[in-house]
């Protein structure tokens with residue numbers, strides 16, 4: 086089958102940034118734009134140059150520094166907006182302008198307070214004005230999905246005649262149904278004079294949770310381009326999520342006959358960067374990039390996964406750059422999962438020992454929502470297995486605005502029973518604590534990832550920290566929960582280090598046995 090390549094137009098830095106509270110500084114926009122280029126998007130809309138001097142500067146810097154991607158300047162159908170967009174994108178190697186004006190009657194009556202005739206004339210004039218400066222002109226009739234079809238077709242035909250080369254049909258308020266939205270694209274393509282020589286684009290909002298479905302419907306009815314944002318952020322409930330659309334296309338390529346140029350291995354990294362810089366947390370159950378997307382809690386699923394990953398996973402998290410920690414132990418887990426996790430600590434149990442541990446594990450799992458690695462180690466200690474190599478005795482951190490943060494961590498080395506105190510400084514208290522603990526670990530540990538979540542609400546909420554480390558290319562993940570987030574991170578980091586040390590000690594023991 087000959088697959089058609091969808092143009093991925095990323096508007097994280099324009100419509101995405103319109104999400105309440107997601108405003109970005111220019112230098113943050115530049116960082117995200119560079120990552121979007123690594124991700125492989127085809128077009129970046131970096132902002133609204135007429136909105137503020139900072140927006141102008143960000144679009145200008147991205148146009149100068151981000152190569153291999155087409156840069157899009159956004160503007161109302163107003164000369165001064167177009168002038169700003171033209172100037173801001175002047176240095177881009179490849180650029181386009183994106184003009185918009187409302188077409189729905191409700192917007193014309195109450196927002197623009199203009200007649201259809203007046204708006205049509207403005208649209209024509211402004212496309213012609215922009216065309217003097219830039220060849221590639223994208224035009225959006227805003228609120229297209231609530232516009233009468235007759236007027237929509239008339240407006241689209243008029244702007245194509247003035248030189249628009251891309252027509253974007255936005256579902257501005259997330260109102261359309263997939264079937265209706267798809268039909269609109271089919272009609273525009275078939276009935277508008279000149280539509281055979283332009284590109285069509287979909288831009289969907291998620292007010293009813295249909296943004297991805299609507300975008301797909303458009304693509305299946307002749308749209309060439311999809312406008313998306315990373316993590317689906319954007320005005321109100323956001324836009325079509327880049328990672329979801331791309332993974333639908335990648336996972337169901339044969340059924341859809343579509344492909345994208347996105348590098349899947351950059352998806353998770355991009356998602357985390359956007360979440361961090363826009364201060365927009367990702368829902369745990371968010372498809373593709375949410376914390377739970379590749380985690381499995383119930384015994385039957387865990388058993389299936391351990392036998393064959395594809396029994397319960399339709400995407401490969403490692404291809405997406407998602408750290409691998411698929412098994413979460415809780416009251417729904419079974420023996421296969423428990424055996425797998427303790428094997429990660431280097432422990433193998435006879436069947437009857439495993440049964441006994443499993444019974445104790447279920448009691449703890451009923452009391453706690455999630456059985457952490459430390460809980461598991463404690464359960465194994467109770468049965469006389471090797472205790473974790475390092476135990477946290479005390480932690481003190483000096484933090485504030487003046488100097489580097491100082492951490493003092495006292496650890497018990499279980500092998501010798503001796504306690505030692507390690508101190509270190511860092512730019513923040515977490516860095517200081519990690520550096521102090523690392524001194525006690527006889528392995529080359531790389532700190533790969535930290536996830537922090539609040540458990541509960543209000544001032545009394547606890548912090549849950551999940552730390553992933555890598556040692557010799559192998560990942561280990563520890564979890565800590567405490568009202569003091571620094572302590573939660575210390576517990577999580579120590580738990581991950583203890584797992585790595587257990588595995589290394591076990592491997593060393595086996596080597597020694599073989600040599601003896």
Ligand SMILES: CC(=O)SCCNC(=O)CCNC(=O)[C@H](O)C(C)(C)COP(=O)(O)OP(=O)(O)OC[C@H]1O[C@@H](n2cnc3c(N)ncnc32)[C@H](O)[C@@H]1OP(=O)(O)O
Nearest residue numbers: 100103133135136137161162163185186187196197257320
């Ligand atoms: C669906 C979307 O995402 S559209 C993009 C939305 N994004 C933004 O608005 C973010 C950036 N916006 C801004 O910084 C400001 O709104 C500015 C600088 C663009 C304009 O600020 P102001 O001049 O103070 O106008 P304000 O935002 O209060 O009102 C919008 C004006 O633009 C008009 N307008 C709205 N859309 C368009 C359009 N596409 N073309 C022409 N005029 C338009 C409105 O009718 C209103 O005009 P009026 O003052 O004659 O009533």
Ligand SMILES: CC(C)C(=O)C(=O)O
Nearest residue numbers: 185225227228255257
């Ligand atoms: C102006 C267009 C592209 C838009 O952002 C919308 O309608 O949501």
